[in-house]
Amino acid sequence: MKQLLFKNAIINFNDVGKGTAIVLLHGYLENSSMWDYFVPEFSKKNRVITIDLLGHGASGCLGYVHSMEEQANMVAEVLTQLKIKKVNLIGHSMGGYVALAFAEIYADHVKSLVLMNSTSLGDNAEKRQNRDRAIQAVKKNYVIFVKISIANLFSEENQILLINEIEIVKNEALKTPLQGIIAAQEGMKIRKDRKELLHFAPYPKMLILGKKDKVLNYEDNIDQIEKTNVQLVTFPDGHMSHIENREALLSVLIDFIKKA
DSSP: EEEEEEETEEEEEEOOOOSSSHHHHHHOOOGGGGGTTTTHHHHSSSEEEEOOOTTTTTOOOOSSSOHHHHHHHHHHHHHHTOOOOOOOOOOOOTHHHHHHHHHHHTTTGGEEEEEESOSSSSSOOHHHHHHHHHHHHHHHHHHHHHHHHHHTTTTTHHHHHHHHHHHHHHHHHTOOOHHHHHHHHHHTTOOOOOHHHHOOOOOOOEEEETOSSSOOOOHHHHHTTTTTTOOOEEEEEEEEEEEHTTTHHHHHHHHHHHHH
């Protein structure tokens, strides 16, 4: 892994392969290891950059709010250091929110955009309230909060079928510091609605959703791409398509990047 300093926080990232750049952005309670299965395949024909977002993995915290814009600026700093001008962005969940912020601030640097189990919509009042509850819950019992949060990301059938994989995800999630969890929740709570990007951005765009996703209601999230040229991919399971639908997802992403 490589490192750089961003506003006095150590940022952990990796850079593998040659060709057109793909930037992989993990979600909340995850880190760049979530992409371990995909990197060897992507890097056969592309340059692949994975980054631990602020307050996650081995990257440091900046404060008590990590806004999506701050995260996007950090991603831009990594790309500047690597002298990369144009990227295919793939963001899972919170990583999708960061990708959207990056696409808004650094529009000229985006070649294509994939929102994976993610949304361009901002939080409504109920979701913001739930984030405040989550912050209180993680302060009270960090370990229980993290373990329950991870289990809920999978469809009910997969909570049984993928018990070993879920254990690995829980162990990775438990590496996330308390401050990182709180700062991420605070940042997601105040994020902007960026639906306009899906309508007007000129590059190829894809939205990947899970039919049984408990985090992002499937029907609510179909509406955001109505009358757009965003390609929709639907999987039958939950919020963790990179585990629940691994092979199918790999195939979909390789095909999309090839055409982008």
